[in-house]
Amino acid sequence: MSIHPFDSAIELAHEAPDRWHGRTSEDYWNMVSPYGGVTAGVMMQAMLRHPERRGTPLSFTLNFLAPIERGEFVVDTELVRANRNSQHWAVRLAQGGKVLAQAIAICAARRETWGKVEAARPEVPPAEQCAVAPPRKPDGFLQRYEFRIVRGKPFAVNEDSLSHVWVADNPPRPLDFASLTALCDSFLPRIFLHRPDFVPIGTVSINIYFHAGPDALARQGAAPLLAVAQAQAFSDGHFDHHGHVWSTDGTLLATTQQLVWYKE
Amino acid sequence: MSIHPFDSAIELAHEAPDRWHGRTSEDYWNMVSPYGGVTAGVMMQAMLRHPERRGTPLSFTLNFLAPIERGEFVVDTELVRANRNSQHWAVRLAQGGKVLAQAIAICAARRETWGKVEAARPEVPPAEQCAVAPPRKPDGFLQRYEFRIVRGKPFAVNEDSLSHVWVADNPPRPLDFASLTALCDSFLPRIFLHRPDFVPIGTVSINIYFHAGPDALARQGAAPLLAVAQAQAFSDGHFDHHGHVWSTDGTLLATTQQLVWYKE
Numbered sequence A, B: 001m002s003i004h005p006f007d008s009a010i011e012l013a014h015e016a017p018d019r020w021h022g023r024t025s026e027d028y029w030n031m032v033s034p035y036g037g038v039t040a041g042v043m044m045q046a047m048l049r050h051p052e053r054r055g056t057p058l059s060f061t062l063n064f065l066a067p068i069e070r071g072e073f074v075v076d077t078e079l080v081r082a083n084r085n086s087q088h089w090a091v092r093l094a095q096g097g098k099v100l101a102q103a104i105a106i107c108a109a110r111r112e113t114w115g116k117v118e119a120a121r122p123e124v125p126p127a128e129q130c131a132v133a134p135p136r137k138p139d140g141f142l143q144r145y146e147f148r149i150v151r152g153k154p155f156a157v158n159e160d161s162l163s164h165v166w167v168a169d170n171p172p173r174p175l176d177f178a179s180l181t182a183l184c185d186s187f188l189p190r191i192f193l194h195r196p197d198f199v200p201i202g203t204v205s206i207n208i209y210f211h212a213g214p215d216a217l218a219r220q221g222a223a224p225l226l227a228v229a230q231a232q233a234f235s236d237g238h239f240d241h242h243g244h245v246w247s248t249d250g251t252l253l254a255t256t257q258q259l260v261w262y263k264e
Helices: A005-009 A036-049 A177-183 A214-220 B005-009 B036-049 B177-183 B214-220
Strands: A013-015 A019-023 A056-064 A072-082 A086-095 A098-108 A145-151 A163-169 A201-210 A225-230 A233-235 A238-246 A252-262 B013-015 B019-023 B056-064 B072-082 B086-095 B098-108 B145-151 B163-169 B201-210 B225-230 B233-235 B238-246 B252-262
Touching: A005 A036, A005 A177, A019 A036, A036 A056, A036 A072, A036 A086, A036 A098, A036 A177, A036 A201, A056 A177, A056 B056, A056 B098, A056 B201, A072 B098, A086 B098, A098 B056, A098 B072, A098 B086, A098 B098, A163 A177, A177 A201, A177 A214, A201 B056, A201 B201, A201 B252, A214 A252, A233 B252, A238 B252, A252 B201, A252 B233, A252 B238, A252 B252, B005 B036, B005 B177, B019 B036, B036 B056, B036 B072, B036 B086, B036 B098, B036 B177, B036 B201, B056 B177, B163 B177, B177 B201, B177 B214, B214 B252
Parallel strands: none
Antiparallel strands: A013 A019, A019 A072, A056 A098, A056 A201, A072 A086, A086 A098, A145 A163, A163 A225, A201 A252, A225 A238, A233 A238, A238 A252, B013 B019, B019 B072, B056 B098, B056 B201, B072 B086, B086 B098, B145 B163, B163 B225, B201 B252, B225 B238, B233 B238, B238 B252
């Protein structure tokens, strides 16, 4: 069995204690730099693989500082503080000594408490009843995801930017925290749900809250996730969106928001 | 004219090039440590006052690592990268050499582009027609805000955690980015809109996207802001919320989310 392209893309060599060496992947290339989701996945993976890491991801925020070039990069992980049940991390990715992405993250032990899911999962047909969207590009990271669009027509003037999309790794791959992190950046940039023509864009910040633990991810396996997102505002060269990622069985796995630069 | 308590609380002495010295404020004290919003305001202020800072805040994410004790603290600001139109910062607050809060932030030049506000401002009566809520506590930071609750009864079992609240600094103070940052943490913790009794809670991460520039803040002055928030999920000891902050004239000033630890 060959290695999955996502596993190749997030492969890291550890230089103890806190440095990791990786290489950009052509499979996840996006125009001028790697797909932001795979960069997020790489930085998450460095933290997850750190021998001192305890607990599972709770919060992860990544800011993109400048384009990453093809080739090697280093990731530096810093355990800034460890409490009894949680850990605070800072993670930076650099090339040639220049920091190109910086993240802060929290890992924590999950524990049983009173709970309630207040977000409403939209009523949509099951993934297998929805057509797979034809790839928007012949190569690069868009080949690495299978999208089944239920609501929100890409590159069109929709009444709003709300979209419902079934999304899965392609080829299928059992879900883990690194791939869920990457999937949280797979939402179509919201501006393309309002405007029919291409506009240069780039994510500058992505934030993810993880609402479920490893058991829920294991139950999901490689099945499609339901990704829901909507913009709040487009103004002065930046827009945001707020999104939900649901498992097939209706568990809210993550909420995510991001801020995106756009040209005009 | 005496200095406003918020200005006292965020007062910093600069130790060039990148260190700032401050002191906790009794006016913004909250049980075991300062109100998280004033800590966020202090860290924002250090970045804003930095001589190398260009542009205005765009994105700000702060993770709380451990309680801050009464007394002096230092804030270290690092300009990680400056691009032509944006800057990336990392900010840390420490006492006795221990990091207690870490933030990453982006400042950028705002520029005119196509725009659209997609979030809907709820229909609510003007602030002056809404009663000021009696202070929940006799001292501490809750005295420093005036809340007019339109929707969402505190410490009650509501049908959902959606709240609409007019909020203003008390005494009134013209809005700026530091106070807007602080106000983004003034939302009632969502668990108290589902459960009638007190539960120990603590914010672990707050994220803010700024959708308006200094002109909109200047127009707002010291008038009450409309703060809208709702939780997405409560699970395994943490809950989140997603919020909007609107100016009196209906401008979306900020979207914000946070993740909060709760005991049971």
